Amino acid sequence: MGAVKNKRMPRAVREQQMLDAAVRTFGQRGYRAASMDEIADLAGVSKPLVYLYLNSKEDLFTACIRREAAALTSAVRAGVHQGLPADRQLWEGLRAFFTHTAQNPDGWAVLHLQARTHGEPFATEVTAMREELVAFVTQLIAVAAREAHREPPPPERAEHEVAGLAEALVGAAESLAAWANTTPGVSAKQAAATLMNFAWAGLGNLMDGRAWNPPKS
Amino acid sequence: MGAVKNKRMPRAVREQQMLDAAVRTFGQRGYRAASMDEIADLAGVSKPLVYLYLNSKEDLFTACIRREAAALTSAVRAGVHQGLPADRQLWEGLRAFFTHTAQNPDGWAVLHLQARTHGEPFATEVTAMREELVAFVTQLIAVAAREAHREPPPPERAEHEVAGLAEALVGAAESLAAWANTTPGVSAKQAAATLMNFAWAGLGNLMDGRAWNPPKS
Numbered sequence: 160m161g162a163v164k165n166k167r168m169p170r171a172v173r174e175q176q177m178l179d180a181a182v183r184t185f186g187q188r189g190y191r192a193a194s195m196d197e198i199a200d201l202a203g204v205s206k207p208l209v210y211l212y213l214n215s216k217e218d219l220f221t222a223c224i225r226r227e228a229a230a231l232t233s234a235v236r237a238g239v240h241q242g243l244p245a246d247r248q249l250w251e252g253l254r255a256f257f258t259h260t261a262q263n264p265d266g267w268a269v270l271h272l273q274a275r276t277h278g279e280p281f282a283t284e285v286t287a288m289r290e291e292l293v294a295f296v297t298q299l300i301a302v303a304a305r306e307a308h309r310e311p312p313p314p315e316r317a318e319h320e321v322a323g324l325a326e327a328l329v330g331a332a333e334s335l336a337a338w339a340n341t342t343p344g345v346s347a348k349q350a351a352a353t354l355m356n357f358a359w360a361g362l363g364n365l366m367d368g369r370a371w372n373p374p375k376s
Numbered sequence: 377m378g379a380v381k382n383k384r385m386p387r388a389v390r391e392q393q394m395l396d397a398a399v400r401t402f403g404q405r406g407y408r409a410a411s412m413d414e415i416a417d418l419a420g421v422s423k424p425l426v427y428l429y430l431n432s433k434e435d436l437f438t439a440c441i442r443r444e445a446a447a448l449t450s451a452v453r454a455g456v457h458q459g460l461p462a463d464r465q466l467w468e469g470l471r472a473f474f475t476h477t478a479q480n481p482d483g484w485a486v487l488h489l490q491a492r493t494h495g496e497p498f499a500t501e502v503t504a505m506r507e508e509l510v511a512f513v514t515q516l517i518a519v520a521a522r523e524a525h526r527e528p529p530p531p532e533r534a535e536h537e538v539a540g541l542a543e544a545l546v547g548a549a550e551s552l553a554a555w556a557n558t559t560p561g562v563s564a565k566q567a568a569a570t571l572m573n574f575a576w577a578g579l580g581n582l583m584d585g586r587a588w589n590p591p592k593s
Contacts, residue, residue: 361578
C-alpha cells in the first residue's frame with residue numbers, strides 16, 4: 160500500500176489495518192517473537208505511526224484481544240435465534256463459534272493461546288470474554304431445563320448444576336476449537352457436530368449409535 | 377523447623393519440602409508475585425540453599441510443574457481399573473481427577489493457571505501433561521466404542537471423532553476443576569458427577585431427567 164494513499168485514510172480505518180496486521184503477527188509468531196517492525200510493514204505504515212496510534216506493544220496486544228473477543232462473542236450471539244428450541248439454539252451457537260474460530264485462526268490463537276500464556280493484563284481481558292460466553296451458555300441451558308421440566312428442580316442445586324454444565328461446555332468448546340484449527344481435515348461443522356453430540360446425545364448414547372443429528376440446512 | 381534438624385535431612389527430602397513450599401506460594405500468589413524469600417521461609421531453609429538445589433526461580437517453577445503434572449496423571453491412572461465397563465472407567469477417572477485437583481488446589485492452580493499464563497518454557501511442560509491426559513481419554517473412548525459396536529465405523533472418520541471427543545472431555549474437565557475449586561459448596565464428587573452426566577447421559581437426556589447415575593459406593 161502506498162504512503163500517499165494511506166495519508167488520506169481516516170484514523171479509524173488505518174487503526175483497523177494495524178490491528179489486522181497485529182492479530183496476524185501475534186497469532187502466528189506469538190506475543191514475544193512478534194516485532195513492531197513486522198506489524199508496521201504488514202499494515203503498510205511506519206513504525207512511529209503504530210506507536211502514535213496504539214502507544215506500545217502491550218497496548219497494541221490488549222487492543223487485539225479486545226477486538227477479537229468482541230468479534231467472537233458477537234458472532235455467537237448473532238448466530239443464535241432466540242425463540243427456537245434449546246437444542247437448535249445450542250447447535251446454532253456452536254456452529255457460529257466454530258465457524259468464527261475456523262475463519263479467524265489468528266484471532267483465536269491470540270485469545271486462546273497468546274493472551275493466556277503471557278500473564279497480566281492480558282489474561283484478565285480473556286477472562287472477561289470467557290465469563291460472557293459462560294453466562295450466555297448458562298442462560299441457554301436454563302431455557303433447555305425449563306422446556307424439559309414441568310416442575311423446576313430446587314433452585315440452589317439447579318443453579319450449581321447449570322453453572323457447572325456451562326463451564327464444562329465452554330471448556331470443551333475452547334479445547335475443541337484449538338484442536339480443530341490445528342488438525343487437517345476437520346471442518347467447523349464437524350467440530351460443532353462433535354461437541355453437539357457430546358453435549359446433547361451424550362457419549363453413552365453416541366457409542367450406542369444414538370447420535371443427535373444436525374438439521375439438514 | 378529448626379536449622380539443626382534440617383541439616384540432617386537427605387537432599388531428596390529437603391528438595392520435596394522446597395517444592396511443597398514453592399507450589400503453595402506459586403499457586404496462591406502467582407508466578408511473578410511469588411518471592412524466593414517467601415518460599416525459603418515457608419520451607420524452613422535459607423534462600424541460598426534453594427538456589428543451590430533448584431538453581432533459579434524459573435527452574436524451581438519448572439520443577440513444580442513437572443512434579444504436579446506427574447502427580448495428577450498418576451492419580452488418574454491409579455484411579456481407573458482396567459477391565460471394568462467403559463462408563464465405570466470414565467467415572468473412576470473423573471472421580472480421581474476431581475479429587476486430586478480439589479485436594480491439591482495450589483498444584484492445580486500452578487498447572488491450569490500459572491503455567492499457562494507465564495509463557496515458555498512453562499506452557500510446553502503443561503502441554504505434555506495435557507497430551508497424556510488426552511491420550512488416556514482417547515483410549516477409554518475407543519474401549520467404549522468397541523463395547524458398543526459390533527461392526528467398527530470406518531477407521532479414519534472414527535479416529536477424528538474419538539480424538540475430538542477426547543479433546544472436548546479434557547477441556548471440559550479442566551474448565552470444571554478450575555470452577556469447582558473457586559466455587560464454595562461444590563465437592564469433587566459433584567464436579568465429577570456433573571461431567572459424567574454431561575459426557576455420558578448427555579445434556580438432552582439430562583434435561584429430560586434421564587441422568588447417568590453414579591454407582592453407590
